[in-house]
Amino acid sequence: MMWDSGMGGGMGWMWFFWLLLIVGTVVIVIVLVLVLLKALTGSSGDGSRQGGSAPPTGARPRRSREILEERYARGEISTEEFSERLRTLEEGDR
Template identity: 65%
Template sequence: MMWDGGWGGMGWMWVFWILVVLGTTLLVVVLVKLAGPGGTGRGGPVPPGTGPGRAREILEERYARGEISTEEFRERLRTLEESGR
């Protein structure tokens, strides 16, 4: 028996297209959020507690606890200062 184009087939087509529209909308929203200022950290403000100032603090804390030697501290500090330029 052949399908005569009744509402049975059309109902499933509507569901399919609604899912396509919802999926496309979700994809666009995710891409916009990732590309925005808070998404990947590129092009946006630096979150509090990060950046070169915090890196130096961590380095000083590790040196104070004796986790790294004086030579290693100076080398890493020099690297931080060079990358901050």
């Protein structure tokens, strides 16, 4: 008497199941190691520096003004908003 339907039986696909299980386990272990390393090193991943020296005193306001001027030139902000933000930046420089 035949116990299977003639399509290779239940054991025919077992190798595929085990392959998926092993690959899935390896991927999970790699992801966990990466998350653990990121947590231990304190890396934020957003490209910002952690620690190190601060930028020169005049660098930040100058770059802020450049960004504001670029946004105004692209038309992202109105003349009134540009003037208000520029005034705020200049007050912060003092």
